[in-house]
Amino acid sequence: MIDSGNSNAVSYARSSGGSTAAGSGDRIEWVNISLAFLPLSTPVSDAKVLTGRQKPLSEVAIIFAEIHTRDGFEGVGFSYSKRAGGRGIYAHAVEIADNLLGEDPNDIQKIYSKLLWAGASVGRSGLAVQAISSVDIALWDMKARRAGLPLAKLLGAHRDSVRCYNTSGGFLHTPLEQVIKNIAISCESGIGGIKIKVGHPDNQQDLKRLAAVRNALGDNFPLMVDANQQWDRETAIRMGRKMESFNLIWIEEPLDAYDVEGHAALASTLDTPIATGEMLTSFREHEQLILGNASDFVQPDAPRVGGITPFMQIMDLAARHGKKLAPHFAMEIHLHLAAAYPTEPWLEHFEWLNPLFDEQLELRDGRMIISARHGLGITISEQARRWTVLQQSFGKRP
Known part of the structure; x- marks a missing residue:
């Protein structure tokens, strides 16, 4: 008796040339992490300022992640911090960013776990995950762009x-x-x-x-x-x-x-x-x-x-x-x-x-x-580039 299920599996494997998802996947080849400070035209105050717990907010720290792959895909993501912490988020992101190189950008859950463990000694919340945010968002942006869809x-x-x-x-x-x-x-x-x-x-x-x-x-x-x-x-x-x-x-x-x-x-x-x-x-x-x-x-x-x-x-x-x-x-x-x-x-x-x-x-x-633009539908402006104070790249830009 022929096992039709097994036969179909063998037939499918032959039709795909014996290749696997792991072997055919794209690879991350270049990552850029940057820190910019967005000035506010007027410092703003909420109740935390009036109670003396914080100073007026005059700028927002923005941490950008730009990711490019071997097959020519790209993604952009960002994180942010108000008043304090921007430089810390940027520094941690730079420390763990090289773990992205060589990974299939579609394996977002796997990459997230890898980055989390790379910085596990500082925990799994707060600055530790905020440093991952821009990268994770960039990968989802790329995935939607690859699919030709808004996120x-x-x-x-x-x-x-x-x-x-x-x-x-x-x-x-x-x-x-x-x-x-x-x-x-x-x-x-x-x-x-x-x-x-x-x-x-x-x-x-x-x-x-x-x-x-x-x-x-x-x-x-x-x-x-x-x-x-x-x-x-x-x-x-x-x-x-x-x-x-x-x-x-x-x-x-x-x-x-x-x-x-x-x-x-x-x-x-x-x-x-x-x-x-x-x-x-x-x-x-x-x-x-x-x-x-x-x-x-x-x-x-x-x-x-x-x-x-x-x-x-x-x-x-x-x-x-x-x-x-x-x-x-x-x-x-x-x-x-x-x-x-x-x-x-x-x-x-x-x-x-x-x-x-x-x-x-x-x-x-x-x-x-929601616009028809693919991914998040955003491109980093030249003004944001001018506000950039720190950046570091990893890998070779395609």
Whole structure:
């Protein structure tokens, strides 16, 4: 009797010439890691500055990864840090980057694990994974480019655009009159929601600003607030109750980022949804947040958690537990990831990173549109090159 299954396997092997995936795969031949500092036109302050815990933010450190392969494919990714840590992320990325050479760029999970173990002595969160982020994102960018697809389509998009809200116009350093003007400009540009900063040491100032913004927007326009971790549990309860009447989409980071129990208590007590997660720097930290029912909206940040690979793990866990998604910052990356989430997410709009790239994202009718460009659809600009202060290459550029 002929084993038809085995016969088919032999036949298939012969038709493929006996080659294997390992033997036919592409190979990484050149990697470039660079550090640039993006200046902000005006230093910005949130509640962490007003409470004396941080200085105003005047620049953003950007860590780029550019990867080229033997077969002529390329990918671009980036990570970032605010106030401190940029040089540390860059230094660690440079230390582990040569581990990429000779690897098949399609084996992203394998490469991620290899880079994680290369720097295992400094842990599996924080700076250690933020140094991997730009590389991991570049590999996903390359994979989508190779497939001739926008990254969202490669991942399996549920939508071709994502609801988008603006944050940059509502910082606490901005006078209220200017906040109102910024809101008008954002709405005219087609934004779908507005978020303002709260957490002022004088709680009445928060309520005054919030009332003025709600009045300017009308009763039903999507509005969020962000306390940047500056309330204690008692203040968060009191302020949360006072803010119930403003019909908010969420209250963001009312407590310390690692206070899972406190956030869970708020989420179960208040009618207004709770959002948090942007400061967490690994899948495991987000797992504690999600399994602890600590928020209604999860807010992972791909550059902070280690890249797209762990971000997708977070998305999967969040979806299985019925959480809503609102990624933090880096809309150039998060547009594609949010588009692949099963339930309707929110995307955060910051125009700060616009000078870094030749291409710009399109905002229309309250939503950010996914372009037809392949991969992330971004190219590093000449301005970003001029802001570069450090870079190191590995391997031979094809």
